[in-house]
Amino acid sequence: MTATAPTYPSTAPAGPPALLLDSITKTYRSKAGAVDALRGVTYHFARGSFTAVMGPSGSGKSTLLQCAAGLDHPTTGTVVLNGVTLLGLNEVELTKLRRAEMGFVFQAYNLLPSLTVYDNVALPLRLTGRRPARNDVQRVLEQVGLEGKAKRRPAELSGGQQQRVAIARALITRPSVFFADEPTGALDSGTSRQILGLLREATDRAGQTVVMVTHDPVAAAYAERVLFLSDGLLAGHLDRATPAQIAAAMSDLEG
Numbered sequence: 277m278t279a280t281a282p283t284y285p286s287t288a289p290a291g292p293p294a295l296l297l298d299s300i301t302k303t304y305r306s307k308a309g310a311v312d313a314l315r316g317v318t319y320h321f322a323r324g325s326f327t328a329v330m331g332p333s334g335s336g337k338s339t340l341l342q343c344a345a346g347l348d349h350p351t352t353g354t355v356v357l358n359g360v361t362l363l364g365l366n367e368v369e370l371t372k373l374r375r376a377e378m379g380f381v382f383q384a385y386n387l388l389p390s391l392t393v394y395d396n397v398a399l400p401l402r403l404t405g406r407r408p409a410r411n412d413v414q415r416v417l418e419q420v421g422l423e424g425k426a427k428r429r430p431a432e433l434s435g436g437q438q439q440r441v442a443i444a445r446a447l448i449t450r451p452s453v454f455f456a457d458e459p460t461g462a463l464d465s466g467t468s469r470q471i472l473g474l475l476r477e478a479t480d481r482a483g484q485t486v487v488m489v490t491h492d493p494v495a496a497a498y499a500e501r502v503l504f505l506s507d508g509l510l511a512g513h514l515d516r517a518t519p520a521q522i523a524a525a526m527s528d529l530e531g
């Protein structure tokens with residue numbers, strides 16, 4: 277991946293935050309003992325913002341993403357997405373909210389092996405009762421560079437191509453918040469730039485919000501803000517930073 281400088285929106289959009297984490301803690305308990313993965317994180321993700329979350333291994337990044345997306349419950353604290361408090365929802369309501377308003381780009385692709393690429397991408401719309409328009413599906417497949425692969429099944433694609441199907445599937449519903457966990461981990465540099473550019477465009481043009489966990493300073497530089505987690509706590513942030521500045525801040529944290 278090259279360190280091409282991304283462009284940023286000139287003004288922050290007004291309005292209430294897309295996502296609010298209020299004093300989130302998460303303690304995992306097992307026979308081996310308790311682990312405090314998050315120790316009190318409060319943060320507002322503005323609508324239309326692109327935020328990268330970085331930190332040393334074990335600092336709580338994935339836990340933060342899982343709690344923010346309602347895939348796991350914080351031990352204490354509140355998550356509010358577009359004005360809705362997740363704690364107050366039952367599983368059915370949470371699933372509905374996720375399908376309607378969240379897009380997931382996680383490393384475990386969760387593609388359905390028996391469906392074609394086209395049907396995997398169209399699935400989220402079908403699940404929300406919407407009829408996928410052929411043009412819409414083709415458009416997102418083109419956006420991720422998979423035009424011509426619509427009839428293949430996931431097993432007939434490379435890891436990077438499967439990841440792009442997962443991204444197309446997240447784009448199709450135009451979610452208000454994207455949660456991405458190492459979205460470019462399996463991709464070559466050209467495709468990575470393309471995917472990060474798509475996420476950047478989603479925030480700049482469509483006012484969507486992106487929260488992305490990554491270890492890659494070049495990927496993180498596509499975000500206007502990088503949040504650093506250390507030992508379950510926010511340890512600072514960098515705005516509009518270069519990959520070199522981000523890498524330096526990471527080595528300080530890991531030091």
Ligand SMILES: Nc1ncnc2c1ncn2[C@@H]1O[C@H](COP(=O)(O)OP(=O)(O)OP(=O)(O)O)[C@@H](O)[C@H]1O
Pocket residue numbers: 304305306311312313331332333334335336337338339340
């Ligand atoms: N299900 C679990 N049960 C017990 N401990 C857990 C569980 N999941 C995570 N942890 C612990 O919580 C802490 C935070 O983990 P988390 O996966 O959120 O970190 P991370 O910053 O995403 O790490 P990495 O960069 O290595 O993926 C770690 O100490 C981890 O071992």
